[in-house]
Amino acid sequence: MRTNIVILTGAGISAESGLGTFRDEGGLWAQHAIEDVATPEGFSRNPTLVHNFYNARRKQASAAQPNAAHLALAKLEQELNGDLMIVTQNVDALHEKAGSRNVLHMHGALERALCNECGHRWEAPTEMWPDDPCPRCGALATRPDVVWFGEIPYGMKAISDALASADVFAAIGTSGEVYPAANFVAEADGLGAHTVELNLAPSSGAARFGKVVIGAASETVPAWVNHELTRNRA
Template identity: 50%
Template structure:
């Protein structure tokens, strides 16, 4: 039984949103198996062919509007609302399903697809419409420099200082629906463990870092996450 004052840090990956119908990027049949990431997801691609990059992300943004949060997203939002201790949710996903489910203590380490960022002044703005070359930055007025607010290949993940601070203060670290193949997120379990936290993996199948966890639960996120949250809140 866990005391209600404990700090919980949760990491979510593509598996949690895949159950809502969001296409994954790195799986065998994922987006990068069909498209060339070098032409779509690098700073160099944006500089050389902005329209192609815009078209790709506009398609992703349109598809995101057609999906909804699933019971796993909703359970994590409930945990945040009702848990008596600290809670931080870190996601590798660039969709907005956690927010739509009600999560607030949320860190998007790979950015957010429904926001745009000025490549000149770095101003980040929520934006629902299509990206286009004539879109001007609301802060500096520059046109043709608005890019998706997502982390591309060769770029550093966002908010790492806050993430490592949360990991250092965690009593329990939980990874949900992540492959454990992408660093630095793949190292979070070891980081938390080194600071004395217990670790739990909730996943459909074993990941690259399953041996790092003290305990594992297998099954769809939409089933195992609500079950785990119910147990925590009833303890």
């Protein structure tokens, strides 16, 4: 049975790989105000602070390894009879490290750099600084290629097209509070998809899902993937 699946992943799927979530106490996010390190205005005020913050995140993410949840989703992509898209709010590359190929980073990626002047993108070095010139135009306008608060997420048309043909929509490790991603479940449900949330605790939008599975992603995601593959082969 052919099945099309769209999966939204958030920080919760990477937490077991050692990458703290936005709300973790003592993590990188807890040491900084959002408006200082995750907005265009904050970058304009103090680009050095912002680069330091993302340099630390990049270093942390590069050392992290995929966990069982990432590996299970890669297995699902490889064995599914149908189309699979992983839409991730995460800026790490753990899905790709696990072997997933059809991954859309709606909030950008730590591994990429962006020129604020000409829009050129390139592979980010381990550390970035305000005086790094753009390799295309030479402007001193280098920034991380991540989507900050107040900016438009990437790939919204592709996501909407995938949701339109999805038989299953799953949200894994997301808070359910950040739009437009928080509305994907309503969009998928309205188009007739089965919807499921897999989370450590119910999100603020859990009531909108047809099914909610509670537990660590490294346990719940492999079990869910096996269930979907069994159903897919029937």
